[in-house]
Amino acid sequence: MRLKFSLAVTVLILGVGALPAFAQDPGVAPVHGVAMHGKPKYGADFKHFDYVNPSAPKGGVIRQGVDRGTFNTFNPYTLKGDPAAGLAFLYEPLMTSPQDEAFSEYGLIAESIEIPKDRSWVIFTLRADARWHDGKPITVEDVIWSLETLRSKARPFYRYYYKGVAKSEKLGARRVKFTFGDTENRELPLIMGQLPVLPKHYWATRDFNATTLAPPLGSGPYKIKSFVDGRSITYERVQDYWGSNLPVNVGRYNADIIQYEYYRDATVSLEAFKSGEYDFR
Secondary structure, eight states: HHHHHHHHHHHHOOOGGGGEEEEEEOOOOOOOEEEEEOSSSSOOOOOOTSOOOOTTOOOEEEEEOOSSSOOSSSSSTTSSOBOOOOGGOOOHHHHHHTTTTTTHHHHEEEEEEEEOOOEEEEEEOOOOOOOOOOOOBHHHHHHHHHHHHHHHHHHHHHHHHHTTEEEEOOOSSSSSEEEEEESOTTHHHHHHOOOEEEOHHTTTTTTTTSOOSSOOOOOOSSSEEEEETTTTEEEEEOOOOTTSSTTTTTTOOOOOEEEEOOOOHHHHHHHHHHTTTTBBB
């Protein structure tokens, strides 16, 4: 009885905002990464992935050929239009997967992840310095809006992929919780780590379902520098990219410029490659 009274008094003193903290499992500690089975390969103090050169020089141009004809939109998430190659450079998920592990993820936009043993929910804490290219911080509101928008307005794939999420909650300025309705799918925490985070404030005045060739706002290591409608697109490295020194990014994204040249079919693309119009295919 005394314990219940003390708890009630504490809640009254701390305010309603403290309630979510009591709802969490006190035995769940935040970690830097997660694996589908067992522990991730890289420890909490890792400096970079094993397969990168942390001292790789920055600079230069990479030219790549695309033999699928054309593009007419910079929105890769809807069914409308043919999205340009390379748009993944603009956006980032909560967590990222290395190339030398099958089912592991490490924090990118999220600095940590909390998962109970039954994997019935997941909590992500966002990095305080995560920024969009316009300098605005990446927020919990951006994360929740991204999930809701992808499930309601994007390709049907996203509706299916994230259907296991029963509830989204803001727990604080940088903490977001997803509760799962499907407790049998133990992959759901990793699936949520793959959630691409989109800028809510940017899309507030734009039609998410429309095709567009207006260079979109992102948070990733590159942004669109220029393009020729349907024929080529050029990305430039973001010099003040917020995540450049994260262990998951050290030694990566070294080229200053990445260009994609479009060709109407594979035969034309191959001949262009032979003549030196681009570097690899």
